[in-house]
Amino acid sequence: xxxxxxxxxxxxxxxxxxGLVTAAPAAELAAAAAPVVPAAAHExxxxxxxxxxxxxxxxxxxxxVVRGLESAREHDSRLVVLEMDTPGGLDSAxxxxxxxxxxxxxxxxxxxxxxxxxxxxxxxxxxxxxxxAAMAPATNLGAATPVSIGGESEPAPPVxxxxxRPQDKGGSxxxxxxxxxxxxxxxxxxxxxxxxxxxxxxxELRGRNADWAEQAVRGAASLTANAALQQKVVDVVARDLPDxxxxxxxxxxxxxxxxxxxxxxxxxxxxxxxxxRTQLLAVITNPTVAYGLMLIGIWGLLLEGYNPxxxxxxxxxSICLLVALFAFQxxxxxxxxxxxxxxxxxxxxxxFFFPAYGSLGAGxxxxxxxxxxxxxxxxxxxxxxxxxxxxxxxxxGALVVVGIIYLASTARRSPVVTGIQGMVGSLAEVVEDFTGxxxxxxxxxxxxxRSNATLHAGEMARIVRVEGLTLWIEPQ
Numbered sequence: 026x027x028x029x030x031x032x033x034x035x036x037x038x039x040x041x042x043x044g045l046v047t048a049a050p051a052a053e054l055a056a057a058a059a060p061v062v063p064a065a066a067h068e069x070x071x072x073x074x075x076x077x078x079x080x081x082x083x084x085x086x087x088x089x090v091v092r093g094l095e096s097a098r099e100h101d102s103r104l105v106v107l108e109m110d111t112p113g114g115l116d117s118a119x120x121x122x123x124x125x126x127x128x129x130x131x132x133x134x135x136x137x138x139x140x141x142x143x144x145x146x147x148x149x150x151x152x153x154x155x156x157x158a159a160m161a162p163a164t165n166l167g168a169a170t171p172v173s174i175g176g177e178s179e180p181a182p183p184v185x186x187x188x189x190r191p192q193d194k195g196g197s198x199x200x201x202x203x204x205x206x207x208x209x210x211x212x213x214x215x216x217x218x219x220x221x222x223x224x225x226x227x228x229e230l231r232g233r234n235a236d237w238a239e240q241a242v243r244g245a246a247s248l249t250a251n252a253a254l255q256q257k258v259v260d261v262v263a264r265d266l267p268d269x270x271x272x273x274x275x276x277x278x279x280x281x282x283x284x285x286x287x288x289x290x291x292x293x294x295x296x297x298x299x300x301x302r303t304q305l306l307a308v309i310t311n312p313t314v315a316y317g318l319m320l321i322g323i324w325g326l327l328l329e330g331y332n333p334x335x336x337x338x339x340x341x342x343s344i345c346l347l348v349a350l351f352a353f354q355x356x357x358x359x360x361x362x363x364x365x366x367x368x369x370x371x372x373x374x375x376x377f378f379f380p381a382y383g384s385l386g387a388g389x390x391x392x393x394x395x396x397x398x399x400x401x402x403x404x405x406x407x408x409x410x411x412x413x414x415x416x417x418x419x420x421x422g423a424l425v426v427v428g429i430i431y432l433a434s435t436a437r438r439s440p441v442v443t444g445i446q447g448m449v450g451s452l453a454e455v456v457e458d459f460t461g462x463x464x465x466x467x468x469x470x471x472x473x474x475r476s477n478a479t480l481h482a483g484e485m486a487r488i489v490r491v492e493g494l495t496l497w498i499e500p501q
Contacts, residue, residue, distance in 0.1 A: 071103035073270065073292040074131075077299065078107060082114025082147045083310030083352060087121040089303045094129045096297065103292055106266065107135045107155065113146025114312065115353070116171065123154040123227070132156040132278050132285055136269055137164040137250070145169070149241055153227040156278040157287075158259040159269050160250035166258070167247030169238075171220045217243060234258050266294065302398055315352030322346025336379065340388035343368060344395075351399065365396025373422050376429050386426030394419050445491045453488055453498060455480045465496060472496045 074097040076090055090107065097105045126133045134157035137144045144152050144166040152158045152166060160166065221242045228235035234257045240246040253259045260276075263269035270289040277286050299307065308314060325342020329335055347368065351361035372389025379385060397415040453467040453474070458481050465474040465486060473495045480486055486498035 071288070071292050072100065072295045073104045073106055073289065074100070074102040075106045075108060075266070075294055075296045077296075078109045078111050078148070078151075080111060080307065081311050082111055082118050082122070083307065083312070083315075084115070084118055085299075085303050085306035085310050086114065087118040088306075089299050090122045091125040093297050094125050094131065094133070097131050098129065100295075102131055102295070104270075104287065104289055105129070105131050105133045106269070107133060107151070108266075109135055109137050109144050109148050109151065110139070110142035111144060111146075111148040113148060113168075116147070119147035119150055122151055126151070126154050126156075127230075130280060132280055132287060134159055134269065134273065136263070136266070137161060137166060138265070140164060145247070146172075149238075150224055150227065152259065153224055153231060153233060153238060156231070156280065157261065157273055157276065158231070158233065159261040159263055159273075160253060160259050161264065162250055162262060164250050165247050166253060167241040168245045169220070169224065169241040170243070170245045171216050306399065309348055310352040312352075315349050318345040318352065319349035322349055337384040337388075340372060340384055344388060344392045347392075348395065362396045362399040365392045365399075367396075369393030369396060369422075373426065376426055383426060383430040386422075386429060390419055390423050390426060393422060448488055448491055448496075451488050452485045452501065453496060455482055455484045455486055457482050465498060467496065474498050476500075 074093065076093040078086055078090065080086075094105060133155045135144070135152045135155035136159040137148070137152070138161040140161050140163040142161065142164045144160075144164070145168045147169075149166050149169040221239050224238040224242055225235045227233075228238045237246065237248070237256055237258055248256065248258060250259070250262050254262050261269060261272050263272050270292060273287050274289045275286065277284050279285075309318070322342045322345035325338040325340075325345060327342075329339030329342060332338070344365070347361055347364050369389040369392030372385045372392065376383070376386035376389065394415065397419075448467070451467070453465040453472065455474075456464050456466050456471065458479075459474075459476075460479045461475065461477075463474050463476070463480065464471050466472075467488070474486075474497070475495055476486065476498045478500050480498070480500065485501045487501050488496050489499055490497040
């Protein structure tokens with residue numbers, strides 16, 4: 026490879042000096058050698074995959090981030106940038122994201138952006154777990170104390186925190202000692218201590234300020250972007266994404282058991298936006314929406330229990346409760362989807378046998394569609410159901426329900442042909458002459474009859490009222 030690069034200039038110099046080489050052979054040699062030199066220069070630039078966490082962190086967000094990291098690995102991305110603006114979210118979803126970041130062979134840079142954004146609660150943990158932690162100006166992070174969805178209980182007597190040793194203190198000079206352990210029940214202290222150990226482990230892994238991380242959990246401490254940079258909580262403060270890529274170019278990070286030098290200059294940016302399915306599930310799994318769905322589910326089942334046969338409260342309650350269990354990650358996406366599909370199918374079938382006026386069928390179609398969407402992971406190649414098939418089956422089910430409702434409404438408008446209502450307006454045969462009281466034949470039976478008109482045997486009279494075993498009749 027180096028031989029042509031040395032010989033070509035030499036031959037060209039000899040030709041120019043003594044005429045030993047003509048211009049044509051020199052040009053041929055130069056042309057033969059030219060492709061060898063710029064071979065590396067023509068390699069396509071790498072890519073940086075950009076993911077977004079915007080809003081509360083739930084099951085849909087964790088699946089989106091996990092799949093985004095897998096996609097970045099499959100497409101040989103040089104870096105994954107996780108743009109965050111979140112108030113926090115579910116602990117289980119946060120831990121799924123952190124496990125994916127720690128296992129990722131592609132470096133991950135968490136970036137709190139745009140200005141005015143925050144990485145509170147679960148976002149702080151994710152920031153600490155990333156290979157590079159960055160913030161935009163006028164952003165903040167912290168307030169990472171775990172809080173139960175049901176709210177805080179009455180505080181118990183405070184438990185004194187162990188006295189901090191001088192060598193344990195970190196952060197900036199003059200920083201106050203860690204606050205006392207939070208008051209509360211034994212279970213709450215267990216949760217807080219577990220969260221402290223978790224975030225300190227992440228801080229020690231990435232070489233960041235572990236003492237401030239503990240303060241963020243125990244005392245809900247928060248920091249601005251510049252203060253976080255000064256206290257070694259984050260690595261970079263960058264105005265925007267190009268500025269971030271410029272500032273971390275050449276930085277060395279530890280990925281698994283090896284050290285990687287970031288080369289982020291001239292990387293092509295590939296943004297992976299959440300698809301409509303992820304956005305829909307993100308709305309459903311929003312903690313506020315999930316809590317509301319849980320309450321609707323519980324009250325719907327209670328109303329159905331107190332009023333058996335109402336149907337609609339039970340249908341709405343069962344669907345909402347299953348979706349809420351998925352949102353809280355009590356049921357995984359597969360089990361929740363399977364349960365909704367089975368429930369929807371059962372409701373559509375039950376519409377044939379119970380007079381629910383379409384509530385069972387409509388609820389069944391909704392449950393079937395939602396369950397089908399979350400049953401299979403559409404991001405895994407070869408393991409998905411075509412949306413056209415789901416739409417076709419749901420359309421057939423909806424048409425069946427509409428047909429049942431139409432037949433039921435038609436039957437409801439039809440005249441009654443049985444019982445007393447069916448007798449009124451029918452004709453009866455007079456079997457003897459009478460005025461006032463007499464007898465008639467109706468349905469092969471003899472009935473007592475009353476009439477204000479004179480009737481003769483063999484005439485047909487119309488029944489106008491039924492009182493017990495007596496028919497009131499009038500001439501036809």
